Amino acid sequence: MIINHPLLGPRDSSEFTYLGDASLIDRPDWQAENAAEAFYEYGYLRDNPAGKHQELWFHEAGDRSWLVVTRDTTTHEISKVELARDLARARGRSK
Amino acid sequence: MRYSGFRVIKEALTGHKGWKPVWRDPEPKAHYDIIVIGGGGHGLATAHYLSKVYGQRNVAVVEKGWIGGGNVGRNTTIVRSNYMLDGNEPFYEFSMKLWEGLEQDLNYNAMMSQRGIINLFHTDGQRDAYIRRGNAMILNGADAELLDADQVRKEHPYLNFDDARFPIKGGLVQRRGGTARHDAVAWGYARSADTHGVDIIQNCEVTGLRIENGKCLGVETSKGFIGANKVGCAVAGNSGRVMGMAGMRMPIESHVLQAFVSEGLKPVLPSVITYGAGHFYVSQSDKGGLVFGGDLDGYNTYAQRGNLPVVEDVCEGGVSLMPMIGRARLLRMWGGVMDMSMDGSPIIDRTPVEGLYFNGGWCYGGFKATPASGHCFAHLLAKDEPHPTTTVYRLDRFRTGRMIDEKGVGNQPNLH
Numbered sequence: 221m222i223i224n225h226p227l228l229g230p231r232d233s234s235e236f237t238y239l240g241d242a243s244l245i246d247r248p249d250w251q252a253e254n255a256a257e258a259f260y261e262y263g264y265l266r267d268n269p270a271g272k273h274q275e276l277w278f279h280e281a282g283d284r285s286w287l288v289v290t291r292d293t294t295t296h297e298i299s300k301v302e303l304a305r306d307l308a309r310a311r312g313r314s315k
Numbered sequence: 316m317r318y319s320g321f322r323v324i325k326e327a328l329t330g331h332k333g334w335k336p337v338w339r340d341p342e343p344k345a346h347y348d349i350i351v352i353g354g355g356g357h358g359l360a361t362a363h364y365l366s367k368v369y370g371q372r373n374v375a376v377v378e379k380g381w382i383g384g385g386n387v388g389r390n391t392t393i394v395r396s397n398y399m400l401d402g403n404e405p406f407y408e409f410s411m412k413l414w415e416g417l418e419q420d421l422n423y424n425a426m427m428s429q430r431g432i433i434n435l436f437h438t439d440g441q442r443d444a445y446i447r448r449g450n451a452m453i454l455n456g457a458d459a460e461l462l463d464a465d466q467v468r469k470e471h472p473y474l475n476f477d478d479a480r481f482p483i484k485g486g487l488v489q490r491r492g493g494t495a496r497h498d499a500v501a502w503g504y505a506r507s508a509d510t511h512g513v514d515i516i517q518n519c520e521v522t523g524l525r526i527e528n529g530k531c532l533g534v535e536t537s538k539g540f541i542g543a544n545k546v547g548c549a550v551a552g553n554s555g556r557v558m559g560m561a562g563m564r565m566p567i568e569s570h571v572l573q574a575f576v577s578e579g580l581k582p583v584l585p586s587v588i589t590y591g592a593g594h595f596y597v598s599q600s601d602k603g604g605l606v607f608g609g610d611l612d613g614y615n616t617y618a619q620r621g622n623l624p625v626v627e628d629v630c631e632g633g634v635s636l637m638p639m640i641g642r643a644r645l646l647r648m649w650g651g652v653m654d655m656s657m658d659g660s661p662i663i664d665r666t667p668v669e670g671l672y673f674n675g676g677w678c679y680g681g682f683k684a685t686p687a688s689g690h691c692f693a694h695l696l697a698k699d700e701p702h703p704t705t706t707v708y709r710l711d712r713f714r715t716g717r718m719i720d721e722k723g724v725g726n727q728p729n730l731h
Binding site (some may be wrong): 221232233234237238239240241260261263264265266267268269270273275291293294295296 | 553555556559564565566567568569613614615616617618622624657713714726727728729
């Protein structure tokens, strides 16, 4: 698979390591009432869809940026690559 | 029809006209006591033990394609019970014992071959870990034997012992481990289940689960609705999809594992061998091909094919372990979709939906578990309580912190 890095252009996927579903960006609030339940779901439950999947890739052998890749899990086709930083900030994280 | 040597001779003398199809091709009834979703190894084994051991006569297996067309036909056929943790070893040893009696039980030649399996170690630390694992196996009634480098050299003289980086220091052997003919396992279970009255319904895809007031009433399929008192889901690889129909998120990711076969060679490997420094395991099939595999590709996928970096990695591991295979040509490669669970161990349990039961999360250990998985899932479906060896394979163990993490890598499914 070739991942089209937003800063570096097309890079081979073997330069990256894979973390998992991009929902891992949305870490729950540890002080909330339901924190235990929220962290259980955050840590252990996954949508695991067959089709479009947003996922976190780390450019370990490159510029060490985190990317959010939108990829079809039935065809491996990559439709979108974003910097995870931009996505997290857009959701109000890490201001 | 019972298979025997006499039957083979009789058929040989009469032009092989007496062989009959070994399972029927029935239309689904309107209602069953128990429906098993998935006509793979585990689903068919479940049907066999439900009908033969637990006396259930009104059972159906529904399969979207043809039976045995999924992971039971796509694995590397290795059978072993060399686990360490208390939650795993009794279960896998139970499975090993069922393997040993499988062919007599099914009256079917599954080509079970207890040729042994050796896990090689390359450092003192790894040796100590294997000693610990071997002792855990022996405590649970399995067999384990530690070999030093000279003993390994006697049995496997062709290995790369004096590698500068990863010299072979010895190995942990389970003599009772080995291989079985994967397709024959599926067919043997199917034949036996059919003989005991189970309806095996192929080309019948489950498209939905009918759930009312928190109770599962049956399955919607491409052949219409089929009612059931209990529905068991044994679709490892696609658990996310099927359980998603019940609105459940699972502690599972689907990943692809690739496997490979070389061209046929003369007998070179006396047993199953696993490399301790890279991820590579290999055995030789009865046709002569080297059957081998390695790591997952490492990303979520439902495509039954992988990518080239892993092919390269696996072949590098193989050649560094046994340089003699460097000139062998690769004949075929394929991928199977694995249910990778959050702790690397399986799940056999009830679900929050009444009448819906789940069997999955087999990671890449599903084949060796086939008989015990079927037996224990049948126990759960028939008696509504877990089999003694699977009481810890709970669906909610991640909520309660009772993980069974053999490798100790945490909730990172692609590392198990």
